[in-house]
Amino acid sequence: MSLEKITQVTGRAVNVPGNDIDTDRIIPARFMKCVTFDGLGEYLFFDVRKNADGTDKPHPLNDPRFKGATILLSGANFGCGSSREHAPQAIQKYGFRAIVAENFAEIFFGNCTTLGIPCATASREDIAKISAAVEANPKLDVVLDVAKQEIRFGNQTVKASIRDTARDALVNGRWDAIGELLEGKPAVLQTAAKLPYLAA
Amino acid sequence: MAKSLFEKVWDAHAVRKLANGQTQLLIGTHLIHEVTSPQAFGMLRDLGLKVLMPHRTFATVDHIVPTDQLVEPFADPLADAMIKELRKNCQEFGITFFDRSTGKQGIVHIVGPEQGITQPGTTIACGDSHTSTHGAFGAIAFGIGTTQIRDVLATQTMALGKLKVRRINVDGKLRPGVYAKDVILHIIRTLGVNGGTGYAYEYAGSVFDRFSMEERMTVCNMSIEGGARVGYVNPDETTFKYLEGRPYSPKGQAWTQAVASWRSFASDPGCHYDDVVNIRAEDIAPTVTWGINPGQGISIEEKIPDPSAAQAVDEKASIEEALAYMKLKPGAPIKGTKIDVAFLGSCTNGRLSDFQEVAKYIKGKKVAPGVKAIAVPGSQGVAVLCESLGIDKVLREAGFEWRAAGCSMCLAMNPDKLVGDQLCASSSNRNFKGRQGSPTGRTLLMSPLMVAAAAVTGQVSDAREVFHVRDLPAAV
Ligand code: SF4
Numbered sequence: 001m002s003l004e005k006i007t008q009v010t011g012r013a014v015n016v017p018g019n020d021i022d023t024d025r026i027i028p029a030r031f032m033k034c035v036t037f038d039g040l041g042e043y044l045f046f047d048v049r050k051n052a053d054g055t056d057k058p059h060p061l062n063d064p065r066f067k068g069a070t071i072l073l074s075g076a077n078f079g080c081g082s083s084r085e086h087a088p089q090a091i092q093k094y095g096f097r098a099i100v101a102e103n104f105a106e107i108f109f110g111n112c113t114t115l116g117i118p119c120a121t122a123s124r125e126d127i128a129k130i131s132a133a134v135e136a137n138p139k140l141d142v143v144l145d146v147a148k149q150e151i152r153f154g155n156q157t158v159k160a161s162i163r164d165t166a167r168d169a170l171v172n173g174r175w176d177a178i179g180e181l182l183e184g185k186p187a188v189l190q191t192a193a194k195l196p197y198l199a200a
Numbered sequence: 201m202a203k204s205l206f207e208k209v210w211d212a213h214a215v216r217k218l219a220n221g222q223t224q225l226l227i228g229t230h231l232i233h234e235v236t237s238p239q240a241f242g243m244l245r246d247l248g249l250k251v252l253m254p255h256r257t258f259a260t261v262d263h264i265v266p267t268d269q270l271v272e273p274f275a276d277p278l279a280d281a282m283i284k285e286l287r288k289n290c291q292e293f294g295i296t297f298f299d300r301s302t303g304k305q306g307i308v309h310i311v312g313p314e315q316g317i318t319q320p321g322t323t324i325a326c327g328d329s330h331t332s333t334h335g336a337f338g339a340i341a342f343g344i345g346t347t348q349i350r351d352v353l354a355t356q357t358m359a360l361g362k363l364k365v366r367r368i369n370v371d372g373k374l375r376p377g378v379y380a381k382d383v384i385l386h387i388i389r390t391l392g393v394n395g396g397t398g399y400a401y402e403y404a405g406s407v408f409d410r411f412s413m414e415e416r417m418t419v420c421n422m423s424i425e426g427g428a429r430v431g432y433v434n435p436d437e438t439t440f441k442y443l444e445g446r447p448y449s450p451k452g453q454a455w456t457q458a459v460a461s462w463r464s465f466a467s468d469p470g471c472h473y474d475d476v477v478n479i480r481a482e483d484i485a486p487t488v489t490w491g492i493n494p495g496q497g498i499s500i501e502e503k504i505p506d507p508s509a510a511q512a513v514d515e516k517a518s519i520e521e522a523l524a525y526m527k528l529k530p531g532a533p534i535k536g537t538k539i540d541v542a543f544l545g546s547c548t549n550g551r552l553s554d555f556q557e558v559a560k561y562i563k564g565k566k567v568a569p570g571v572k573a574i575a576v577p578g579s580q581g582v583a584v585l586c587e588s589l590g591i592d593k594v595l596r597e598a599g600f601e602w603r604a605a606g607c608s609m610c611l612a613m614n615p616d617k618l619v620g621d622q623l624c625a626s627s628s629n630r631n632f633k634g635r636q637g638s639p640t641g642r643t644l645l646m647s648p649l650m651v652a653a654a655a656v657t658g659q660v661s662d663a664r665e666v667f668h669v670r671d672l673p674a675a676v
Contacts, residue, residue: 111345
């Protein structure tokens, strides 16, 4: 399986501020009643974006200036809570290609990487700088350079970090592990043969 | 060299190093349910792949099942489609399905242990973050996403980076009326909701040595709420005794061998830990959350935090956000907060001992007028046990509805939901905004007995006072 080498993501950015934004908030459980991930994008952040009567609440994603943004900025512990892949799927289906936050919850980070969504961490100050810049000029192109671990916007450059294993997987087109895991089958069977509880 | 249980289990299941430095880890036991698996089977079909070891995958249905409707089709066509899809996938790929007709259905994290599928020294994965529950048996159990479910189905492995290990010792004696739930709420409050990122939590100390398997499960269950993907307790006699005679436990000669092998997985004395935390059991009080993440908890005697007293800007902002959502007053006592709903159940506190403990104290008392109280056994097995002991009757007489097994109001993917901004005293594990089915619904997490106390008084109460807990034999 050959996958796209994700070395950088370029696009407009939008800031959804806040810490501990959990996957229930990213995609409320009632929208998980589905047997495919299609169409999840429209329910992204649903309860914080929509009133009960279906009208819009003030939310960065409802702000027409940020329409079409592909880089999502947020705070600390982004994606905590449930392991639902519906959350990164909704983010991706909505149109985001990368997330920059102060840090990420473990399972969410792994789920995103497997879908080819780079999750980069940056300092609070730097995230504030980027969001100030896009607030001033929503059309500004932001570049998340996965390989170089930096974010460039306007004439500024700030540091970003992406865990080695994830970065390697993204830039070398290995973010979906299935091909490599399948190749390991002989070794898998050998390891399994040593564990009595796995006997058929 | 002395090794921790985590390292031993990891080493026994490590297949090989992958190009990016991660490990291809063998997953011995795979548990699936209706919400996160259908897309994985879809991906499997798209790639033309088969399930490598169908006999090591076990399925059940829990999240979407109605707890008050036993016949299909379900009133909710989407839920009905999901159960049918799971049934079809299990049939097509030769996977054991604990369907409702088997009498073994229930919340996946209750069914695994109950059936003896969850065993020490094994690796377990499930597309659900509370898979950490199974660590109570000395297993390394990971919550995974749907793409990883596909990986485990197709290859019985997944790609993973090794975790660090933090040992959390809880020593001493818990005070009467303090439960396993309070222990974990206290730990999360102390170490923070992301304090466990990158770690496996090893729970130890005299409190855990004395804990039953059900209490150990309650603690391991909420490891993820503290940011730790994995939590475990070393296997001991309590573990083996629980497993003996269960349907999937080894029998005869194989049992003796299994116990010897399980014992050998326990952490060696003097092994290395990346971090050690010590907690005094006596410092733990009945704990209640007041906010919108499980780390926002206080003891029943404390006051709701005041943002103006916060140390950091961040803390101030998060307290303000939580209080605005929860509609609670800063500086007011949490005790006395009016509740609308009381929920007993979930994979955290939906086991026999949870209902037993409530029944013991609630007998002869009544749920306060205007409070909706529901008790939802975590599995059909738990339901049958409770019913054989008359626990359902005691709860019903007190004014609880006694429901059929499932996740129910823990995440409200079935018809059990909060309405509007109802406030719910809940024995579940998450108090996120909108978690219990209403976008403005509010959740206070607490132990089952504290839920019962709130139910009978109509307000957040100290169960020790309501039920004169000190007058009865110590509850643990
Ligand atoms: S009871 Fe709640 S936390 Fe547990 S598996 Fe069900 S929905 Fe998840």
